[in-house]
Amino acid sequence: MVHAAGRAPDFGDFDLDAAGVEIEKGSLKLNEFLQSVSNPLVYAAGDAARSGPPLTPVSSHDAKIVAANLLQGNHQKPNYAGVPSVAFTIPPIAAVGFTEAQAREKGIKVRIQTEQAPTWFTAHQQAESVYGYKVLIDDATDLIVGAHLVGPHVDEVINVLALAIRHGLTTNDLKTTMFAYPTGASDIGSMLQSLLVNFVNKTAV
Numbered sequence: 001m002v003h004a005a006g007r008a009p010d011f012g013d014f015d016l017d018a019a020g021v022e023i024e025k026g027s028l029k030l031n032e033f034l035q036s037v038s039n040p041l042v043y044a045a046g047d048a049a050r051s052g053p054p055l056t057p058v059s060s061h062d063a064k065i066v067a068a069n070l071l072q073g074n075h076q077k078p079n080y081a082g083v084p085s086v087a088f089t090i091p092p093i094a095a096v097g098f099t100e101a102q103a104r105e106k107g108i109k110v111r112i113q114t115e116q117a118p119t120w121f122t123a124h125q126q127a128e129s130v131y132g133y134k135v136l137i138d139d140a141t142d143l144i145v146g147a148h149l150v151g152p153h154v155d156e157v158i159n160v161l162a163l164a165i166r167h168g169l170t171t172n173d174l175k176t177t178m179f180a181y182p183t184g185a186s187d188i189g190s191m192l193q194s195l196l197v198n199f200v201n202k203t204a205v
Helices: 056-072 100-105 154-167 171-175 184-204
Strands: 085-087 093-097 110-116 132-138 144-150
Touching: 085 154, 093 154, 100 110, 100 132, 100 144, 110 184, 132 184, 144 154, 154 171, 154 184, 171 184
Parallel strands: none
Antiparallel strands: 085 093, 093 144, 110 132, 132 144
16 A cells, blocks of 8 residues: 655644735745745745655755845756656666656657666666666757666666756766676666667767
8 A cells, every 4th residue: 555645835833824925736836936926035945835846855955045045135046957756666666857758748859768677687686577777868969858767776876867867968978987887877888878879870970
């Protein structure tokens, strides 16, 4: 049985109506600087804001944005590019960036590399029969726009792919990086191998 109703912010003692603070769908209605649109003296982060994915690292990120804007005026906006999420099941499931449907909705022409890989050493050494991945690449730029993994160590591997998305690393950047072996991250090169070959062949033409 999985209970996944989420967590609602507790505004009960704040009397937000008296302060003229607007609420939208259970969270404060904010502008791009995480500032209340109806009371400029109020800012919000975390569950009270819900401007980004409902994850602990996002709350910490938003808190830093709010602190900077309170101290120095509105000049920073949250950046939710490349925020990874993990379901700590057995084996774990991890994702970052767009799904295939989301990428296509945004007009991105994607190359897709996907495989079930239970025979790879990462899975074999853990006696894990479930190991697979799906990586989405912008065909025009060679940038990773999404990744979806299941299997041992993917809760750590997803962080490398999140780094690539957030900082604009290409598949070539990752493929030519030497990762410690044997680790989960050392599989990234194999996940991107055919993508790299296809991109090199395309650019050579």
